[in-house]
Amino acid sequence: xxxxxxxxxxxxxxxxxxxxxxxxxxxxxxxxxxxxxxxxxxxxxxxxxxxxxxxxxxxxxxxxxx
Ligand SMILES: [Zn+2]
Numbered sequence: 888x889x890x891x892x893x894x895x896x897x898x899x900x901x902x903x904x905x906x907x908x909x910x911x912x913x914x915x916x917x918x919x920x921x922x923x924x925x926x927x928x929x930x931x932x933x934x935x936x937x938x939x940x941x942x943x944x945x946x947x948x949x950x951x952x953x
Contacts, residue, residue: 889924892937893917912936 896909896916906916917927
Protein backbone atom coordinates (compact mmCIF):
# COMPACT_ATOMS: atom_id res chain seq x y z
CA UNK A 888 0.00 0.00 0.00
CA UNK A 889 2.81 2.37 0.86
CA UNK A 890 5.20 1.07 -1.72
CA UNK A 891 6.84 3.19 -4.33
CA UNK A 892 6.53 6.53 -2.65
CA UNK A 893 7.36 6.08 0.99
CA UNK A 894 10.88 6.23 2.31
CA UNK A 895 12.72 7.37 5.35
CA UNK A 896 12.98 11.10 5.86
CA UNK A 897 16.40 12.76 5.82
CA UNK A 898 18.01 12.73 9.23
CA UNK A 899 17.93 16.49 9.68
CA UNK A 900 14.19 16.60 9.09
CA UNK A 901 13.66 13.78 11.53
CA UNK A 902 15.70 15.58 14.13
CA UNK A 903 13.78 18.80 13.61
CA UNK A 904 10.56 16.95 14.30
CA UNK A 905 9.01 17.26 10.86
CA UNK A 906 8.41 13.55 10.52
CA UNK A 907 10.18 10.28 10.08
CA UNK A 908 8.78 9.30 6.73
CA UNK A 909 9.02 10.96 3.36
CA UNK A 910 6.84 10.90 0.27
CA UNK A 911 9.07 10.83 -2.77
CA UNK A 912 6.23 11.78 -5.07
CA UNK A 913 5.04 14.87 -3.23
CA UNK A 914 8.41 15.59 -1.61
CA UNK A 915 6.97 16.12 1.81
CA UNK A 916 7.79 14.70 5.18
CA UNK A 917 5.20 12.71 7.05
CA UNK A 918 4.86 11.23 10.46
CA UNK A 919 5.44 7.52 10.29
CA UNK A 920 2.08 6.59 11.66
CA UNK A 921 -0.46 4.56 9.76
CA UNK A 922 -3.13 7.18 10.19
CA UNK A 923 -0.96 10.00 8.89
CA UNK A 924 0.20 7.94 5.96
CA UNK A 925 -3.35 6.98 5.11
CA UNK A 926 -4.48 10.58 5.24
CA UNK A 927 -1.63 11.56 2.97
CA UNK A 928 -2.52 8.73 0.60
CA UNK A 929 -6.00 10.10 0.16
CA UNK A 930 -4.83 13.61 -0.58
CA UNK A 931 -5.64 14.89 -4.04
CA UNK A 932 -2.10 16.04 -4.68
CA UNK A 933 -0.80 12.58 -3.88
CA UNK A 934 -3.48 10.88 -5.98
CA UNK A 935 -2.56 13.08 -8.91
CA UNK A 936 1.08 12.11 -8.57
CA UNK A 937 0.11 8.47 -8.29
CA UNK A 938 -1.96 8.69 -11.44
CA UNK A 939 0.65 10.44 -13.51
CA UNK A 940 3.51 8.31 -12.21
CA UNK A 941 1.87 4.92 -12.40
CA UNK A 942 0.06 5.36 -15.69
CA UNK A 943 3.44 5.66 -17.36
CA UNK A 944 2.47 8.70 -19.32
CA UNK A 945 1.55 12.19 -18.37
CA UNK A 946 -2.18 12.54 -18.16
CA UNK A 947 -3.81 15.85 -18.65
CA UNK A 948 -3.68 17.67 -15.38
CA UNK A 949 -7.19 18.76 -14.73
CA UNK A 950 -7.33 21.36 -12.03
CA UNK A 951 -10.44 20.76 -10.04
CA UNK A 952 -9.08 22.45 -6.99
CA UNK A 953 -11.95 24.84 -6.61
ZN1 LIG B 1 2.52 11.90 -1.46
